[in-house]
């Protein structure tokens with residue numbers, strides 16, 4: 169049952185008087201629960217509880233944290249249809265997507281549970297002492313990774329489950345041993361409260377300290393900023409706009425003790441299509457990309473927003489076909505009226521720049537929060553001279569650039585801001601000549617795809633979901649996959665520490681038989 173209250177640790181709380189409602193974009197009406205925004209006193213209480221919980225939680229065994237994460241997954245599944253209905257009513261996304269995203273959320277939680285069920289994930293390193301070393305004896309040094317402290321997670325609008333309350337940021341931070349305070353997304357506060365109730369139930373059932381998790385509603389500029397500025401908060405996870413992510417990054421940097429902000433922000437995910445690929449399979453590419461551009465109403469961070477081609481007659485025919493096929497797909501509902509407003513505004517801003525031609529756009533009367541899909545095109549020279557065309561248009565929109573030759577195409581890639589993905593559509597005959605494009609893309613993106621689509625992010629250890637700024641605020645980390653846990657830990661070394669006082673993962677006898685780097689060699693035996 170939805171209450172509209174915040175979870176301050178295990179307690180439901182609503183001491184403030186400011187409230188908001190979520191919105192059903194399909195029906196174009198407000199949903200009927202009032203969500204009470206947290207007061208600054210409630211923020212303080214949540215952080216204090218998290219700080220206190222950290223002292224206990226950081227020392228709870230990996231096996232117990234795994235039990236907690238698996239229990240969260242079980243409780244989310246136990247929410248059943250109530251969660252699906254809430255999700256669809258607050259996002260306009262279909263039931264199939266809700267259930268798919270729930271599956272991914274549960275999978276992520278269980279993957280982190282498995283990861284931390286032994287201590288191998290901490291990348292333990294042992295360099296044993298050498299008293300005879302000249303000119304000075306070598307000390308015994310043993311390194312592991314330890315949790316940073318309470319983490320604030322900003323839920324993302326476009327993934328109400330998998331990148332929100334119990335999404336990848338929360339799951340990885342809890343797995344690492346960090347308590348989490350979620351700044352709920354105002355557009356799906358009901359979904360957030362249901363998932364938060366599952367986390368609290370799991371925490372109580374598995375005996376986790378009160379404060380290991382809180383869920384807070386409120387404005388980003390007030391509640392979100394207060395959380396990021398709080399001295400007892402030690403890191404931030406964010407998915408959303410460049411403006412929002414950058415504002416929080418700046419706040420964190422201005423603190424007396426600056427803290428890391430792992431923000432995943434805008435990306436237009438360039439796709440390079442070679443002339444040979446157009447000659448061989450223009451129709452197939454147009455079909456596939458019409459689907460990719462409109463998938464999820466284009467509201468994916470990996471949506472292909474920029475298609476780079478080399479000009480020619482075949483290319484012009486391909487662009488026309490792609491535009492017709494993309495705009496022939498029935499318009500779909502967007503997440504919220506504000507996302508639709510920004511989509512229309514940003515699409516118009518790009519398409520009104522000098523030299524840009526709207527190749528095809530949905531022009532018929534559509535439902536209020538549905539997206540008018542649009543494909544525009546421009547020459548490489550115009551694109552290069554006008555950075556306004558490089559901005560993300562979040563929704564079913566792509567700008568196709570016609571470069572005069574490969575050199576100009578590479579210059580365009582070099583001019584782009586950092587991106588999550590880069591894609592190349594090429595024939596085998598192209599492969600030996602792709603070096604320049606591959607090098608340029610590798611310098612600008614976090615993941616490169618050959619003959620596929622950028623939409624669809626596999627949750628796997630080998631996935632990089634990040635990239636140079638502004639795709640993410642720190643390109644050394646991924647926001648997806650088990651390695652995302654590394655965002656919430658720091659290395660810590662023990663020097664000349666008695667064996668019996670070391671954590672099990674660093675003890676000579678290696679009781680759990682985990683792999684460690686011992687004197688520069690991987691080993692899972694005792695010393």
Ligand code: NAP
Nearest residue numbers: 325326354387388389392408409412415433434435469562
């Ligand atoms: P958003 O506006 O960046 O908001 C995300 C969260 O950050 C919200 O909780 C918001 O609080 C908070 N926030 C925003 N600006 C802030 C500020 N200056 N100070 C403190 N907190 C702030 O993103 P959104 O609502 O999810 O979607 C809006 C746009 O973001 C989309 O149209 C799209 O362009 C972009 N987006 C990009 C991606 C991506 O992966 N590339 C994903 C989702 C969205 P409030 O609740 O007060 O707004």
